[in-house]
Amino acid sequence: MQSIDRYMARLIALPLFSTLIIAAMLLILDRMLRLFDFVATQGGPVSVVWRMLANLLPEYLGLGIPIGLMLGILLAFRRLATTSELDVLRGVGMSYGRLLRVPFMYALVLAAVNLAIVGYVQPKARYFYEGLRFELRTGALGASIKVGEFTHFGDKMTLRIEESEDKGRRLSGIFVHQQMSPTKWVSVTAQSGEFLATDDPNTIIFRLVRGTLVHTDPKFSAPRVLTFTSHDLPIPLPRTESFRDRGGRNVEWTLPELARLGKDGDTQTLRDQSRAEFHFRLVEVASMFLLPFLALALGVPPKRSTSALGVFLSIVLVVTYHKVNQYATDFGELGRVDPLIALWVPFALFAALTGWLYYQIAYVPGGQPIGGLERFFSRAAKLVTGRFKRRREAVA
Numbered sequence: 513m514q515s516i517d518r519y520m521a522r523l524i525a526l527p528l529f530s531t532l533i534i535a536a537m538l539l540i541l542d543r544m545l546r547l548f549d550f551v552a553t554q555g556g557p558v559s560v561v562w563r564m565l566a567n568l569l570p571e572y573l574g575l576g577i578p579i580g581l582m583l584g585i586l587l588a589f590r591r592l593a594t595t596s597e598l599d600v601l602r603g604v605g606m607s608y609g610r611l612l613r614v615p616f617m618y619a620l621v622l623a624a625v626n627l628a629i630v631g632y633v634q635p636k637a638r639y640f641y642e643g644l645r646f647e648l649r650t651g652a653l654g655a656s657i658k659v660g661e662f663t664h665f666g667d668k669m670t671l672r673i674e675e676s677e678d679k680g681r682r683l684s685g686i687f688v689h690q691q692m693s694p695t696k697w698v699s700v701t702a703q704s705g706e707f708l709a710t711d712d713p714n715t716i717i718f719r720l721v722r723g724t725l726v727h728t729d730p731k732f733s734a735p736r737v738l739t740f741t742s743h744d745l746p747i748p749l750p751r752t753e754s755f756r757d758r759g760g761r762n763v764e765w766t767l768p769e770l771a772r773l774g775k776d777g778d779t780q781t782l783r784d785q786s787r788a789e790f791h792f793r794l795v796e797v798a799s800m801f802l803l804p805f806l807a808l809a810l811g812v813p814p815k816r817s818t819s820a821l822g823v824f825l826s827i828v829l830v831v832t833y834h835k836v837n838q839y840a841t842d843f844g845e846l847g848r849v850d851p852l853i854a855l856w857v858p859f860a861l862f863a864a865l866t867g868w869l870y871y872q873i874a875y876v877p878g879g880q881p882i883g884g885l886e887r888f889f890s891r892a893a894k895l896v897t898g899r900f901k902r903r904r905e906a907v908a
Contacts, residue, residue, distance in 0.1 A: 516601070520614040523591060528584025528618065535576040540565055551648060560644055567641035570634040574796070575834060577626045582803045582826050585615045589811035590822070598812065608808060608874040615804040623800045630793045631767035639758040668692065669747060682706065686720060688745060699726045700745060710746075718745045762789040762845075780847065788844030788851040792837055795855045799833065802866045809869035814880045822882055833862050 547561045589611075592598040601611065663671045674685020688700040702723025707716055725738040758764050762785050765773065770793075773786035806829065810822035836858050844851030872879040 523588035532580035585807035
């Protein structure tokens with residue numbers, strides 16, 4: 513029996529982890545393009561993209577782990593069924609319940625991992641992600657000066673650089689305009705320059721070489737013009753606000769914090785939102801214990817059939833159930849329905865559907881949950897191909 517368990521573990525492991533990695537990579541690639549565009553627009557360093565993606569990974573794993581578990585178990589049973597190994601195992605007296613022992617071990621371990629992710633890791637990672645977005649917008653990450661464009665330092669200083677060499681160490685074609693008051697300003701043009709640090713972290717020195725300075729003031733009868741060989745221009749850096757505390761959104765609270773806020777929140781709205789998010793995370797983890805039953809029911813095709821309809825249906829059911837939970841969470845946050853009812857009633861319906869599918873294949877003689885659907889799609893495909901064939905013959 514232990515050899516069969518090891519065999520089942522190997523069959524499940526490869527598609528499970530392959531699906532998990534592929535799903536995470538696809539989601540990351542989709543977000544990566546948007547993050548590169550966002551970071552480039554804000555003028556931030558490219559390295560921050562990888563930090564933002566790392567903080568989004570727990571969120572993707574929250575959905576990727578259930579899908580990986582489902583496909584891993586489903587494809588394992590599908591292989592056993594299509595190679596007639598399942599018939600042999602059933603013939604020697606192994607029940608479907610016994611065959612589900614290893615899948616439930618996977619489900620238990622991955623459910624614990626997913627609970628740790630959605631309950632503790634994902635909320636803090638989401639907060640760090642929002643913090644990086646804030647720092648990009650405020651320039652706290654060191655927004656770069658774009659060559660050939662006007663860069664604003666606060667509301668009173670504008671800078672333009674024509675050329676940048678040696679990774680920004682040598683600048684040329686410089687224009688600086690500093691507005692000190694509505695009637696008082698300084699404009700400087702210079703052939704080259706460089707930035708120098710000072711003891712004051714809120715001020716840097718821009719050393720300009722070979723240029724002209726124009727200074728206007730109501731006290732002057734005419735603007736003063738100065739030609740210089742070297743001139744140090746202090747540039748005050750804009751003061752950035754500190755990022756908000758964690759918890760600006762419900763997704764940033766951990767499970768114990770959500771439980772506390774759902775009971776002792778200051779307002780009814782906060783309590784409803786916290787309870788809805790709390791039950792959403794618990795329902796998502798609890799549903800993983802239904803996936804072995806669902807994977808078995810959809811993974812075993814009818815006799816003499818190699819259709820992959822069960823694989824397609826499994827993904828549709830898992831994703832649809834996830835979206836239903838999100839919609840129910842929104843209703844619970846609005847206070848229209850108690851979050852306990854809004855989220856656990858769909859779970860009960862999903863569990864009933866899963867139980868019926870498993871009962872059909874495990875206890876009904878000759879039962880095949882997706883047999884009727886396969887026959888329907890087969891007839892529909894023949895009907896469609898027949899019409900196309902008749903049209904081609906008519907045209908010919």
